[in-house]
Amino acid sequence: MNFSSKLLEDAVNEFGKLPGIGQKTALRLVLHLLGKEQAEVAQFGNTLIKLKNEIKNCRVCHNISDYDICNICSAPKREKEVICVVEDARDVMAIENTNQYFGVYHVLGGLISPMDGIGPSDLTIEDLVERVKTSEVKEIILALSANMEGDTTLFYLHKKLKDFNIPITTIARGIAFGGELEYADEVTLGRSIATRVPYENTLIK
Numbered sequence: 001m002n003f004s005s006k007l008l009e010d011a012v013n014e015f016g017k018l019p020g021i022g023q024k025t026a027l028r029l030v031l032h033l034l035g036k037e038q039a040e041v042a043q044f045g046n047t048l049i050k051l052k053n054e055i056k057n058c059r060v061c062h063n064i065s066d067y068d069i070c071n072i073c074s075a076p077k078r079e080k081e082v083i084c085v086v087e088d089a090r091d092v093m094a095i096e097n098t099n100q101y102f103g104v105y106h107v108l109g110g111l112i113s114p115m116d117g118i119g120p121s122d123l124t125i126e127d128l129v130e131r132v133k134t135s136e137v138k139e140i141i142l143a144l145s146a147n148m149e150g151d152t153t154l155f156y157l158h159k160k161l162k163d164f165n166i167p168i169t170t171i172a173r174g175i176a177f178g179g180e181l182e183y184a185d186e187v188t189l190g191r192s193i194a195t196r197v198p199y200e201n202t203l204i205k
């Protein structure tokens with residue numbers, strides 16, 4: 001693309017770094033912003049800077065939060081004894097949208113992926129083990145994506161957690177959610193949480 005302005009080119013390049021945004025879309029977005037009032041563009045920029053500066057990870061579950069402890073962990077009505085383990089904040093949002101789950105979460109911050117150089121120590125797994133050790137937990141639900149990384153992570157988590165003698169369950173595999181929410185509706189996801197099964201039952205004997 002030939003740009004008549006370096007400033008325009010820089011802005012388009014920044015937008016083009018975002019996932020799913022090609023150069024044409026980037027240009028359209030930048031020109032759109034350029035047509036806005038100064039104050040509106042300032043608000044757009046400031047919102048992003050404020051987000052990055054002030055966002056926190058919940059000290060208990062590692063979900064994205066405005067506070068040290070997130071709204072879910074601090075809600076008195078939530079069942080603190082049931083922990084649903086998920087990959088990232090998108091999965092929390094997807095499960096919350098089902099209105100079928102009343103426990104709390106543990107956000108791993110990714111999945112084990114030797115190909116990408118992500119090992120157990122890159123995730124919040126030790127924190128989860130510590131949490132199970134130090135608080136009263138009645139069930140751990142593993143709600144991870146049905147792919148190779150999800151399987152590897154499930155297997156590892158089960159190995160780390162099985163000696164606590166707490167029921168470890170998993171949602172129906174093959175359910176795509178969170179990052180892939182557009183492929184699974186809330187009813188299906190809600191149902192798969194309601195009909196979760198012991199992890200051992202899902203292993204090929």
Ligand SMILES: [Zn+2]
Pocket residue numbers: 058059060061062063069070071072073074
């Ligand atoms: Zn939390």
